[in-house]
Amino acid sequence: MKVAIVGGTGYGAVELIRLLNNHPHVTVEKILSHSSSGTKLSEVYPHLSDIIDLEMDALDVExxxxxxxxxxxxxxxxxxxDYIPKFFELGIRCIDLSGDFRLEDEAEYRLYYEDSLADEKYIKEAVYGLPEINKEKIKDTKILANPGCYPTATLLGLLPAFKHDLVEQDNIIIDAKTGVSGAGRGLSLNVHFSEMNENFKAYKLGSHKHIPEIEQELTTAAGETIQVTFTPHIVPMTRGIMSTIYVNLKEHHSSEEIISLYQKYYKDHPFVRVRNEGIIPSTREVYGSNYCDIGIFSDERTGKLTIVSVIDNLVKGASGQAIQNMNLMCGWDETTGITQLPIYP
Known part of the structure; x- marks a missing residue:
């Protein structure tokens, strides 16, 4: 199958290229970039010389x-x-790694994205691409809304607790950290070396674009309106997300009991690994891979449940999950081409 990547100079695109290069059923046929049209990919990313050295073009839908x-x-x-609806009408499937098709509510999109939502027809056609909850819908869609990085880690950490009605739903605190690649490749004072090195900072409190996405999917899972306290932080590392989630248990359950429920919940989902009792995952343990690793601690003293969920923000949080979704859309095994082991150390 032949695929194209629009936005070819960003980290998401180059990660797609890295992973698709080893996919047995796919060839990257075209790379599109308005800003770098006419430029060879190797001029932007020299490490791809003599591997995938396509010349980038401007996007012409027809x-x-x-x-x-x-x-x-x-x-x-x-x-x-502005473009995916045109491809849809021409019968071409699209996977969107941005947030344009994730939200269903116009007012929420305007508030967090400061623009109008896509046409309602295409929002209804789009499927939210978290394979662990929407696998069957993903198989039939033509418009795939790939989840954000923070929501992927957070939702995978919380959904089993919601499914088993383990936790109170009115006091959910999400303390999340990301590496600097989450900010993209564009120049920004926020991730300038002198600003970021040996530093650790919270940002976009109450205004991050992933807040409505997390709340939308938790609301769907709960059957009632869910609000969360979400605080993102940026830390001086290149890759990785750790989402540490604090919720109140409805009644006492030991760590061992909850871990068993989580492991059963994810037993048929090859990219989610739930640690045994006393073992909490770190971002290094999923680096460069499509895995989400989850650790659980039930605090008998406070009645709180702490969930630690880690992913590589560029793989399971973006390009790896996009390929996982492509595999499902095409009827292939969902692990095809993305079974790389984490890079360690």
């Missing part, structure tokens, strides 16, 4: 639709919503 079977959008927000 022409591209005749050359490829599926398009990945690794673009900033408020771009793909």
């Amino acid at each position: 022409a591209l639709s005749k050359q490829v079977d599926l398009v990945f959008f690794a673009t900033p927000s408020n771009i793909s919503k």
Whole structure:
């Protein structure tokens, strides 16, 4: 199958290229970039010389639709919503790594993304691409909304507790950390070496774009409106997300009991690994891989449940999950091409 990547100069795109290079059923046919049209990929990323050295083009929907079977959008927000409907009408499947098709509520999108939501017709066509909850819907969709990185780690950590009605739903605290690659490749004072090195800071309190995404999916799971306290932090490492979640248990359950429930919940989901009692995962243990690792601690003294969920923000949090979704959309085994072991150390 031939695929194209729109937004070819970003970290999401180059991670797609890295992973797709080993996919047995896929060829990267075209790489599109408005800002770098006419430039060879190796001029932007020299490490790809003599491997994938395509010349990047500007996006022409009609022409591209005749050359490829599926398009990945690794673009900033408020771009793909103008193009994916055109591909949809031409019968081309699209996987969107931005947030343009994740939210269903117009007011929420305007508040957090400062723009209008895509046409309602296409929002209804889109499927939220968290394979662990939407596998069957993903198989049939033509528009795939790939989840955000923070929501992926957080939702995978919380959903089993919601499923088994273990926790109170009115006091959910999410303390999340990301490496600097989560900010993208663009220049920013916030991730300048002198600002970030030996530093650790919270940002976008109460205004991060992933808040409504987390709340939307938890609301769907709970059957009632859920609000969360979400505090993101940026830490001086390149890759990785750790989402540490604090919730109140409805009644006493030991760590061992909850871990057993989690392991049963994810037993048929190959990319989620739940640690045994007393073992809490670190971001290094999923580095470069499509795994989400989860650790559980039930505090008998306070009645609180602490969930630690880690992913690589560029793989399970973006490009790896996008390929996992592509596999499902194409009827292939969902692990195809993305079974790389974590890089350690």
